[in-house]
Amino acid sequence: MQVKINNKNRSFNGTPFKRLIDVLREDFGLTGTKEGCSEGECGACTVLLDGKPVNSCLISICQVEGAAIETVESLGLPEKLHPLQESFLREGGAQCGICTPGMLMTAAAYLKAGGDPSPDAIREELAGNLCRCTGYQHIINSVAKALSENKK
């Protein structure tokens, strides 16, 4: 089975119904994607499937054959953050950090689509990603800042 992960072609020969999250974490060592609830409620496992945010705990690897998957590892590195990560750092968008990779992937798709920077629109967009630490406000600010800098 062929799948493009973070712009690299990868082949997978395991069981076709293995969950995408397990394939990413166990077979390809991409542990940036986190598991929070295993039932598509918390969004911690969010990755991009052909550019759209999905819960990788609800998808079997056979469903994404030939598709392009992007995980948090596709954004930046600690020493060279992606502008979205940079604004999360500056605006206090990450506390414990466990929801952060999923939150970033939802936000990355929104950023790419040139989403509406109003707080209400960002809240609507991020409603599928639970965070228990921040109360969301600093996350909203982080995304708004990244959107405004994107426009510059």
Add this chain to the structure above:
Amino acid sequence: MPTVGHDRLRKEGPQKLTGTALYVDDIPVKGIWHGVTVRSSVAHAKIKGIRFLKGFPWRQAVVVTAKDIPGENCVHLIEDDQPLLADGITRHALEPVALIAHPDRATAYNALNFVEINYEPLPSVLDFEKSKKILKTFSIKKGDAKKAMKKAWKKVDTTFRVPHQEQAYIENNGMMAWFEPDGTLVLQGSLQCPYYIVKAMKPIFKLPEEKIRVIQAVTGGGFGGKEEYPNIISGHAALLAKKAKRPIKMIYDRHEDMSATTKRHPAVIKHKAGIDKKGRLVALDIDIVMDAGAYVTLSPVVLSRGILHASGPYECPNVNIHASIVQTNTPPNGAYRGFGAPQTLFAAELQWEKLADASKIDAVKLRERNLVKIGSELSTGQILKESVGLKKCVDTVLKRSRFTALRRDHDKWNKKKTSPTWRGVGFASVHHGSGFTGNGEVFLKSKASVTLTKSGRFVIETASSEIGQGSMSTLCQIVSDALGVPYEWVELEANDTSRVPDSGPTVASRTCMIVGGLLYRAAKQLKAAIEEKAKKIPTTPAVLKEVAKKLAGKKSVFRITTEYEKPADIEFDDTTYKGDAYGSYGYAAIAVDLEVDRTTYEIKLNKIWTAQDIGKAINPLIVEGQIIGGTTQALGWAVFEKPIYKNGVMQNAEFTNYIIPTALDTPPMDVVIIEEPYSRGPFGAKGVGEMPMDIPAPAVCAAIKQATGLFFPEIPVTPEMIAAGIARKG
């Protein structure tokens, strides 16, 4: 350039933001097996036998029961009443009975389908209000509450009820265990209190402390839920590791974590209050009962903090409070942010609405006549000597929310027949003691160190766990300013008990104030030692390295360790509950604005204004994050989070039906930090972590009262409850 008071970037931020931070389930360990827990399915029974059924390849697995425990079968905490594995009797449903490990995680879980436990049922108590098994009681008496209540101008009597609450950190509990060739037990996982685990493992494995090493992995939230529960998972993983002779990983799934691990203690509070004609609080008579669950865990200290906050941040000359905690056959409750205070403050605050009804004086005005100030005496007789910013908090919130005008506007809106909603705004104000209760800090004898390494690096050594609250940055900022060096020059030693001293648990809003205070003193002493060698603090790494070499001499580091010292003028009597319950208190006020849909009765939270006096914000952005995050958890408790129990088992132990606030449910918040410095806190800082949890729920209920005319002395207030209330009103 000073860093205290500035938004320095999170030390660990870049790793968390790039997915390179390693949480326990991310750490690769060769040859590791996965452990799972066999749990009881009944609330109270004799265990007649455990059968491991045919159909599962048991030869590939390792199984542990109580008889495999080399030492004592107990989870050491306050009392040693909780077994690590149930032996012959189960006292609550979902109690651990046996453990299974297998090389494959899914297969390990599948093994649970091939275990059968035979029970002989025993009578069980599931409703704590009917329990007669009292585990602990406390009383506070001041003046003559009975006499004063009789003479009071207006008096009210209300019974308040608050439910369980799940911490709902997004990373479930998880732990790894292995034994080193020299017999050292190593545990690495998601946790708040590494030294609690060291102490808990000692009697189980009959090991000396130096043969037990606990390492914190990056931890995905705690909120109290990883204070004491990791003791249990550690014991389980270590038992499996011992028997399997290999590393073991135990990672709970969401359902197991929610249904089997600790929660906030439910409480019922019978609250009587009396005021005189001037609106002054003259009498309080309060009876508190909390539900411990099946074992003691931390219940006595939760109850203690509960009773000490029960009279609210108000002066009252006559107080009578009785508090008890009772046993039920339900999974034990434990630490959760606020630790007993949100329960009793819910009653203390919401009661003002009843007093307002009785006296026809506005609830906020009534509070304003009773707020504590410097010189006020609390229920324990403690006199507040400094750092009381309560009035500033109240004034700030009233002004910024235009509280009086907003309430008037809402009354007008609510009278209009055509309005699609009813609107309300509610107020509350609270205090929260920073640090351990009473003599807790004296018993803890916490230690913390600041070292200068030979290579010229400043390293902080504490067992304080970064769990998202920003302790890494906060502590580095305190130390860098105390030393007078750049923030970037200060780093933290890994939170590993083989490398850091016991600076106490990461709980009780104590890390910044208490541990930060120890580090501040250590840094000041280190600075003096450097200045003795170099006349002034070096400004370049090269010069620093020279000084470091001189100071360290033959050792690799120069280390200053400080230990907690009881301030001479702080006295608390644990037997009479008289005296200084806490060295300092934070203060907060809040206004919650919401509306209720007239057709669906859905509650929409519109806006929050809050002002919180925390002494000094070491890092304002981090502090604001604590306040907004804590407020959101409390809003969830007030209107969404409703654990439903049947036969002593939580029925909605999933995010699908245990609803925590999303970004859409959470209103924008206007946060003001008030700084009334505390002379003993580093740079004046007090605690911040828990107070935001104490205050929103009563303000929500007050707002719902304005909107609908319905008074709910219980939470969560759901649309169904409002519908029933409206139907009752006719």
